[in-house]
Amino acid sequence: MKALVVGNGGREHALAWKLLESPGIEEIMCVPGNGGTATLPGCRNLGLALDDFEGIARVALVNNLSLVVVGPEQPLADGIADYLSQQGLLVFGPTQAGAQIEASKAWAKALMAEAQIPTAAARVFTDAAAAIAYLQAQPLPIVVKADGLAAGKGVTVAQTRAAAVAAVEAAFEGQFGAAGHQVVIEACLTGQEASVLAVTDGDTIVPLMPAQDHKQIGEGDTGANTGGMGTYAPTPVITPEILDKVQEQILEPAIALLKQREIDYRGVLYAGLMISPEGEPTVIEFNCRFGDPETQVVLPLLETPLEEVLLACAEKRLASLPPLRWRAASAACVVAAAGGYPDSYQKGMPIAGLDAAAAKGALVFHAGTQLKGGHIAASGGRVLGVTAVGETFDNALETAYAAMAEIEFDTMYYRRDIGFRVRQS
Ligand code: AMP
Numbered sequence: 001m002k003a004l005v006v007g008n009g010g011r012e013h014a015l016a017w018k019l020l021e022s023p024g025i026e027e028i029m030c031v032p033g034n035g036g037t038a039t040l041p042g043c044r045n046l047g048l049a050l051d052d053f054e055g056i057a058r059v060a061l062v063n064n065l066s067l068v069v070v071g072p073e074q075p076l077a078d079g080i081a082d083y084l085s086q087q088g089l090l091v092f093g094p095t096q097a098g099a100q101i102e103a104s105k106a107w108a109k110a111l112m113a114e115a116q117i118p119t120a121a122a123r124v125f126t127d128a129a130a131a132i133a134y135l136q137a138q139p140l141p142i143v144v145k146a147d148g149l150a151a152g153k154g155v156t157v158a159q160t161r162a163a164a165v166a167a168v169e170a171a172f173e174g175q176f177g178a179a180g181h182q183v184v185i186e187a188c189l190t191g192q193e194a195s196v197l198a199v200t201d202g203d204t205i206v207p208l209m210p211a212q213d214h215k216q217i218g219e220g221d222t223g224a225n226t227g228g229m230g231t232y233a234p235t236p237v238i239t240p241e242i243l244d245k246v247q248e249q250i251l252e253p254a255i256a257l258l259k260q261r262e263i264d265y266r267g268v269l270y271a272g273l274m275i276s277p278e279g280e281p282t283v284i285e286f287n288c289r290f291g292d293p294e295t296q297v298v299l300p301l302l303e304t305p306l307e308e309v310l311l312a313c314a315e316k317r318l319a320s321l322p323p324l325r326w327r328a329a330s331a332a333c334v335v336a337a338a339g340g341y342p343d344s345y346q347k348g349m350p351i352a353g354l355d356a357a358a359a360k361g362a363l364v365f366h367a368g369t370q371l372k373g374g375h376i377a378a379s380g381g382r383v384l385g386v387t388a389v390g391e392t393f394d395n396a397l398e399t400a401y402a403a404m405a406e407i408e409f410d411t412m413y414y415r416r417d418i419g420f421r422v423r424q425s
């Protein structure tokens, strides 16, 4: 079969690579893809924009593609799955109604309240004065979130009341565009964060291997929030007992309520969790898509052919898919970013050492890269996700860092402490 992957990040490179591992996959097309998918044997980039739903439908129909896999949240929130399904295509990714679980934090909070899913206590505000008045009596730290999609920048964990007020004002002054017209203020959770990505057909929901991400730019998990600077799977913070709780208290009730609301949800439900010291999982947020860079560590461990899983979701027969098979191994991913990210950064720098990194046994997933004149150059904030699988967590991490040492580009930055919590535990 042939399939289309929509997106241009490390997650989409990993999806294309994993799909192509299956003998059942003849070709992958990627819209618009990146330097990694451009150079992946069996994969072809198509020069269409992410919001060109008509163009995407046309190429998928003309090429007889069996499945469209949507990577990023924005096209899902804009209704790409609805549009492509109406054109008769099979899509992995929720409808616009389902994507609200990520695209509106207020909507997600209301869903969690109704389904009695454990999450931080929160209030939603549509004007700054009321939000600021409410803040005065709240314990610190306190979390201020722009309601809509803000590319990971809409959340402030405020240590002082002044910082919380500033975050509220910035949102209502339009710093996040329409995403900030509504603000969620919620209690600050403590514990360890973890990501459980689950695949669902809207009836059945199956968790993938739990992962942990380092969201902050600086070592020791300090500094600004990013899309994610490094991940690993599995993670000792999610024990089998905790995963059972995530399934029973979070994933099942969420899918049951979406179904009750007649929302067609076929794709990934990603639960961003805080695990308390007592082992209780609480939802920080839901995402309506695969995590990036969680996908880069989860997929290399999956033994079941990926297209079987995605098709079972898209065709609403996940209940009859045999249990997923996983490699008894660990995976680690270290992100190389352009200096300055997540603020402004340079683009266009040539990247050296990709073959040498692969020769060390790593999978080098491209995030922000482009193929230009036969060479790979940086084109985004997160540039590469250097990933390795090992028998143990330490082996995986060692290989990823050994491969990273081979790579060079101007302004390159990466964290040298990915996995420090596991090493401490
Ligand atoms: P979100 O976009 O909701 O995942 O938030 C981004 C990051 O902010 C999360 O990964 C957490 O590190 C942090 N965060 C969000 N909400 C909370 C909360 N209620 N308590 C503590 N940290 C939070």
Ligand code: GLY
Pocket: 213, 227, 228, 287, 290, 291, 292, 293, 294
């Ligand atoms: N790595 C965090 C995310 O995908 O949202």
